[in-house]
Structure formats: C-alpha cells, structure tokens
Amino acid sequence: MADVTQIGHWINGARVAGESGREGDVFNPATGQVTGRVALASPGELDTAVAAARAALPGWRDTGLTKRTAVMFKLREIITARSDDLARIITSEHGKVVSDAAGEVTRGLENVEFCAGLMHHLKGDYSEQISTGVDVHSVRQPVGVVACITPFNFPAMVPLWMVTTAIAAGNTVILKPSERDPSAALWLAEAFSEAGLPDGVLNVVNGDKEAVDGILDHDDVAAVSFVGSTPIAQYIYERAAGNGKRVQALGGAKNHMVVMPDADLDGAADAAVSAAYGSAGERCMAVSVLVAVGEVADPLVEKIAERMKKLTIGDGTDEASEMGPLITAEARDRVASYVEGAAGEGATVVVDGREKTFDGDGFFVGTSLVDNVRPGMKVYDEEIFGPVLSVVRVDTFEEAVKLVNDNQFANGVAIFTRDGKSAREFEYAIEVGMVGVNVPIPVPVGSFSFGGWKKSLFGDTHMYGPEAFNFYTRRKVVTSRWPEPTESQVDLGFPTH
Numbered sequence: 001m002a003d004v005t006q007i008g009h010w011i012n013g014a015r016v017a018g019e020s021g022r023e024g025d026v027f028n029p030a031t032g033q034v035t036g037r038v039a040l041a042s043p044g045e046l047d048t049a050v051a052a053a054r055a056a057l058p059g060w061r062d063t064g065l066t067k068r069t070a071v072m073f074k075l076r077e078i079i080t081a082r083s084d085d086l087a088r089i090i091t092s093e094h095g096k097v098v099s100d101a102a103g104e105v106t107r108g109l110e111n112v113e114f115c116a117g118l119m120h121h122l123k124g125d126y127s128e129q130i131s132t133g134v135d136v137h138s139v140r141q142p143v144g145v146v147a148c149i150t151p152f153n154f155p156a157m158v159p160l161w162m163v164t165t166a167i168a169a170g171n172t173v174i175l176k177p178s179e180r181d182p183s184a185a186l187w188l189a190e191a192f193s194e195a196g197l198p199d200g201v202l203n204v205v206n207g208d209k210e211a212v213d214g215i216l217d218h219d220d221v222a223a224v225s226f227v228g229s230t231p232i233a234q235y236i237y238e239r240a241a242g243n244g245k246r247v248q249a250l251g252g253a254k255n256h257m258v259v260m261p262d263a264d265l266d267g268a269a270d271a272a273v274s275a276a277y278g279s280a281g282e283r284c285m286a287v288s289v290l291v292a293v294g295e296v297a298d299p300l301v302e303k304i305a306e307r308m309k310k311l312t313i314g315d316g317t318d319e320a321s322e323m324g325p326l327i328t329a330e331a332r333d334r335v336a337s338y339v340e341g342a343a344g345e346g347a348t349v350v351v352d353g354r355e356k357t358f359d360g361d362g363f364f365v366g367t368s369l370v371d372n373v374r375p376g377m378k379v380y381d382e383e384i385f386g387p388v389l390s391v392v393r394v395d396t397f398e399e400a401v402k403l404v405n406d407n408q409f410a411n412g413v414a415i416f417t418r419d420g421k422s423a424r425e426f427e428y429a430i431e432v433g434m435v436g437v438n439v440p441i442p443v444p445v446g447s448f449s450f451g452g453w454k455k456s457l458f459g460d461t462h463m464y465g466p467e468a469f470n471f472y473t474r475r476k477v478v479t480s481r482w483p484e485p486t487e488s489q490v491d492l493g494f495p496t497h
C-alpha cells in the first residue's frame with residue numbers, strides 16, 4: 001500500500017487541515033491505489049476562506065501595478081525553475097504522461113506571461129475636449145472576491161487560466177479545484193505566496209458539490225469562473241447568475257476534424273492520432289470525430305489504424321509511455337461502454353481498445369477507432385472524454401459543415417486541406433468558437449482568449465487573454481469639467497454637446 005497523504009486547504013496564506021469530517025479519495029490512476037485523502041469543505045470552511053479573501057481585498061486593490069507585476073515575474077521564475085516538480089504532481093494524480101503534464105505547465109505559464117503585462121491590460125481610455133471644457137476617461141476596477149471552479153483534466157493550466165488574470169486585475173480569489181487531482185492547485189498557491197502575493201489574495205478550498213453550492217450562494221462572491229462538463233456548467237451559470245453574480249461557465253465538447261480530399265493524408269492521420277489519443281482523450285479540445293470528405297475515408301482509416309498499433313500506453317512516469325490511464329475506474333468503464341454500444345448501433349469498430357490488456361489495477365483502456373458513425377448514435381451525440389475516435393463519412397464540404405453546425409457542442413474544430421478557398425469558406429461558415437486550419441487542437445495562445453459556442457460556453461466572456469481582463473474588471477467612465485463659477489446656470493434640458 002502506498003502512503004496516503006492528507007490534502008487540506010490553503011487559506012489566508014497557509015495550509016490548513018479539513019475540519020468537515022468529509023473526505024474524498026485521490027488515486028494514482030496508473031496503479032489504481034489511493035494515494036491521498038482530500039478534505040471536502042463544509043459551508044463553514046468556505047465561509048472562513050471567503051472572509052480571508054474579503055479582508056485581503058482592499059490591500060490588494062491598493063497595491064500598485066508595478067508591485068503586482070513583480071509578483072507575476074517572480075511567479076514565472078518559480079514555476080519555470082520547478083516545472084518538473086509540478087508536472088510530476090500532475091501525473092501522479094491525473095495520470096497523463098509527464099511530457100504532456102510539462103506541456104500543460106508551459107501553456108499555463110503563457111497566462112502568467114500575459115499578465116506580467118497587466119499595466120498595459122488595465123489601461124483605460126482618455127478623450128480630451130469631448131465637449132468644450134469636458135474630458136472623459138475610463139478606468140477598470142476589480143470586481144471583488146471571485147471564485148474559480150476547475151475540472152480534473154488540466155489541474156494546473158485551467159487554474160492558471162483563471163486565477164492569474166483575476167489576481168492581476170486586483171481581485172481576491174477562492175479556487176475550488178477538482179477533488180480528483182487537487183495537489184497542483186495547492187502547489188500553485190504556495191508558489192504565488194513565495195512570489196510575494198499577500199496572504200488571503202488566493203485561497204484554495206477543496207471540496208465537492210457542497211463547496212460549489214456554497215460559492216454559488218455566497219453573498220460575498222461577486223463572480224464565478226467555471227470549466228467542466230456541460231450539465232454542471234449550465235447549472236453553475238443558472239444558479240450563480242440567478243444570485244446576481246457575473247458568470248462564465250465553459251462546458252464539454254465534441255470536436256470535429258474535417259479532412260478534405262486534397263489534404264495531405266499522412267499529415268492528417270498523424271494529427272488525428274495525436275489529437276484524439278493524447279492525454280487519453282481527456283482534453284476539452286481533443287478531436288473526437290473525424291469527418292472524412294469523399295474518397296479519403298478508406299485510406300485515412302487505414303493510416304490511423306496503422307499508427308494506433310505503434311502507440312505505447314503505460315504509466316505516465318515511464319518516459320516511453322505516450323498515453324496514460326483514465327482518471328478513474330468509472331471513467332474507464334464509461335469509455336468501454338461507448339465502444340460496446342457503438343457496435344450495437346451499427347457502427348464499425350475498427351480498433352477495439354477494450355481488447356488491449358494491462359497488468360496491475362491502473363485505470364487503463366486501449367485506444368478505439370469507430371467507423372461509419374452517424375448522428376443519432378450515442379457514440380456521436382455524447383461527449384465520451386476518452387481515447388475513442390469516431391469517423392463520420394460525408395460526400396461534400398457542405399455536408400461536413402452542416403454536420404459540425406448541427407452539433408450541440410461547439411468548442412473546437414479543424415479543417416485539413418491544401419486549398420485556401422475551402423479553408424476560408426470553412427472559417428466563415430463554421431459555428432464553433434475555436435477553429436484550426438491544418439491545426440488539430442487550436443487552443444489560442446495566451447494573448448487571445450479561449451472559449452466555445454453553444455453548449456460549450458454559458459455566458460459570453462471567454463477565458464484568459466484580453467476577454468479575461470474584461471470579466472475580472474468593472475469598467476467605469478468618468479466625465480469631468482471644471483467650469484468657472486460664473487458659467488453656472490440652471491438648465492433642465494437633457495445634456496447634449
């Protein structure tokens with residue numbers, strides 16, 4: 001039996017043990033062993049954290065922008081120097097291979113780097129002489145105490161998407177990480193503290209639905225950022241907005257990769273395998289549907305199946321592994337049930353990941369490729385969030401666009417083609433938030449913002465980048481004039497220029 005670590009909270013600049021008496025298991029998914037017991041916060045513990053965040057708010061709001069910037073630079077230094085430690089923590093609780101975890105840390109750092117430019121991002125506008133002797137300027141002020149609720153699949157990157165901008169903009173934060181892999185968030189809180197962030201500005205409250213509901217109903221929480229599955233995103237959006245909070249809630253996905261007849265098929269096959277099976281398909285931007293247009297279907301399926309045979313699946317800490325286990329035994333069984341169901345619904349299971357066997361009790365499943373999939377089949381309609389790639393065959397570009405646009409999810413999409421006109425028409429017509437042209441996982445770089453459409457995002461503001469500075473600030477516009485007392489007169493007319 002591995003040692004079992006007690007995982008508590010981070011409140012007011014210190015680790016604190018949970019007091020609710022409720023705990024959850026944290027597994028090493030590669031071995032199936034329980035390695036940690038995470039505290040699940042009670043409403044009272046949440047209240048203590050919110051009180052700490054509230055108390056820290058005036059001081060942090062008053063902290064000069066140059067000092068806030070210094071925290072970002074120092075944080076970048078700390079994370080860069082110790083990124084291997086953070087990557088190993090991610091792998092130990094999530095299961096993804098260490099190189100993938102390191103990639104997650106690098107992508108998360110982009111947000112720290114963007115926020116190091118906070119002096120620029122928080123600038124207002126100024127118009128002199130908008131009317132005679134009248135000037136107008138705008139400022140951005142923090143929203144208050146904000147809550148960030150994150151999913152299991154990016155235990156460091158998604159917290160960095162949210163908390164970095166929230167803090168840069170002068171807010172104080174309650175971070176509620178996934179209870180499946182909570183340690184990366186605690187590591188980040190300690191790194192922020194070491195970087196000079198005052199106590200109480202960032203608090204990590206571990207927990208489940210009870211803590212989340214406490215956040216959604218808390219009078220002192222002004223805004224909620226959420227990333228997770230669609231049903232929970234919708235719930236968060238409705239309940240928090242109903243309580244008068246500002247909300248952005250990103251949900252699930254079913255990302256299509258359209259391959260046109262003129263595409264380079266070897267390149268497309270490489271991209272499909274990488275984007276479908278990387279991180280065991282547990283990425284919100286994973287490709288889960290390959291849309292083969294015209295005659296590309298047969299050769300493409302063959303090329304993908306060939307590449308799948310060469311994949312090495314194993315413990316994420318083993319450098320030879322390219323794909324690790326699923327997050328839980330339930331997630332693994334759920335994935336297997338979709339493959340089983342697909343055959344019953346008339347699809348063709350070309351590669352059946354259930355046939356691959358693994359030693360030990362880890363939550364492993366092999367990669368699956370399912371051909372002749374159509375809308376109306378569960379394997380197509382639902383988010384699987386595992387290493388299953390469905391192939392839908394269509395005859396034309398127009399059919400491909402319609403298929404994607406009819407889907408309830410609209411997070412990411414890609415087109416593979418060598419024809420600029422098709423790419424341009426696709427970009428114009430497709431109803432999806434993030435589009436890749438010969439790029440299978442088009443996650444925007446940190447200077448843009450991340451978000452889907454339809455059931456992949458509730459609210460209107462995307463995560464990180466410029467839109468995040470809008471989400472985490474309240475904009476105020478000031479109109480001023482300094483008239484001579486002699487110019488004053490009563491005028492009941494509507495002010496015009």
Ligand code: NAD
Pocket residue numbers: 149150151152153154158176177178179207208209212213227228229230232233250251252253283284383385411452456
């Ligand atoms: P999840 O919805 O189960 O959990 C997300 C968060 O919500 C966790 O912190 C969890 O504790 C909390 N939660 C879970 N059930 C709850 C409930 N009933 N009431 C209140 N809170 C609850 O998601 P997950 O399994 O951790 O993550 C995977 C999902 O996240 C996938 O659907 C994936 O597509 C999605 N995701 C989306 C994006 C995006 O940017 N759109 C990014 C990453 C992950």
